[in-house]
């Protein structure tokens with residue numbers, strides 16, 4: 001039987017690097033496709049102009065192509081994409097000048113050479129922009145990485161120095177307490193003040209850190225903490241020789257250093273992403289008895305210093321003779337005593353919230 005070969009309608013378009021063929025066959029199943037370096041053939045069963053049948057076609061290309069085809073059958077058509085060997089514009093599709101009857105331009109995809117050139121340039125621009133963005137992201141990532149590294153390095157060193165300083169004070173005082181007993185109370189200042197000055201001056205950085213965004217905490221609690229201690233250390237103890245050999249210095253320094261020998265190592269571990277349960281618990285629990293005791297000890301120191309300031313007239317403000325001789329600094333300190341208890345309330349609440357946050361978020365992580 002002389003079988004009639006049916007040819008489907010084929011539409012084509014090109015770009016500099018590829019050829020698109022659209023074969024008008026619906027619900028087609030491709031039986032055979034023969035891509036070579038110069039031609040392409042296709043045999044498929046599907047619904048075309050002559051109903052449900054087997055259709056086939058072959059095309060000999062004007063120039064060599066890559067011998068692989070990408071085809072996709074849809075309900076409506078078969079889409080074929082073939083890559084040219086050289087990225088060049090062809091003046092026609094087929095080797096023969098006379099185009100086959102079944103071949104027509106695909107106007108949905110059609111571009112002339114200059115439009116295709118523009119499309120190519122647009123694609124290259126998009127690629128370049130994407131590349132630039134990727135490089136930018138990489139650079140930002142690298143910058144972030146360096147910033148985080150420097151920040152962690154700085155915080156680690158800061159905490160280490162404070163830890164060493166307060167440990168030295170704590171150990172020194174403990175050893176002296178064991179050896180000298182109560183006698184050690186009275187020369188605490190002379191044996192540890194230099195180190196305490198150093199640590200408390202450094203602690204000013206704790207106020208700067210939240211301001212610079214280096215740590216995720218409020219500036220105000222840190223300011224209250226550092227300013228409060230520095231008033232006691234530099235003004236009440238530092239400026240009055242009479243205060244320096246009082247037992248209260250021992251209690252104030254011991255209470256301060258008792259928390260810091262746990263707080264700073266806790267921060268050091270946080271800088272390297274580690275967390276020791278016991279240390280975390282000590283950092284977030286010891287303040288509960290220590291903070292009120294600390295404030296009471298500081299208040300005792302302030303109260304003891306009031307008559308000395310009255311007597312020595314240190315920092316007193318001269319007044320017009322009608323109002324008296326001068327205004328003693330002790331009045332400022334009495335106001336400060338009130339502020340201290342306000343500070344205690346603010347920081348106690350802050351530390352309570354920090355404790356809640358820490359244990360709430362850890363619990364959430366466990367579930």
Ligand SMILES: CCCCCCCCCCCCC[C@@H](O)CC(=O)SCCNC(=O)CCNC(=O)[C@H](O)C(C)(C)COP(=O)(O)OP(=O)(O)OC[C@H]1O[C@@H](n2cnc3c(N)ncnc32)[C@H](O)[C@@H]1OP(=O)(O)O
Pocket residue numbers: 155156159215216217218221222223224225227228229231255256259263267268270271286287290291293294295298339340341343344347351354
């Ligand atoms: C002239 C005007 C004067 C005005 C003054 C007014 C009156 C003042 C009265 C003051 C009374 C003071 C009394 C006081 O001196 C008594 C004592 O101190 S007695 C001893 C007991 N004391 C304590 O326990 C307090 C110790 N100090 C503190 O806890 C802090 O200084 C405080 C600011 C109070 C709280 O700390 P913070 O807000 O930082 O909370 P966290 O520790 O939970 O940290 C939050 C997150 O930040 C990270 N962070 C913080 N610092 C660092 C650091 N140095 N390095 C690395 N990371 C840090 C921390 O890891 C937390 O991060 P995350 O949430 O991710 O875990």
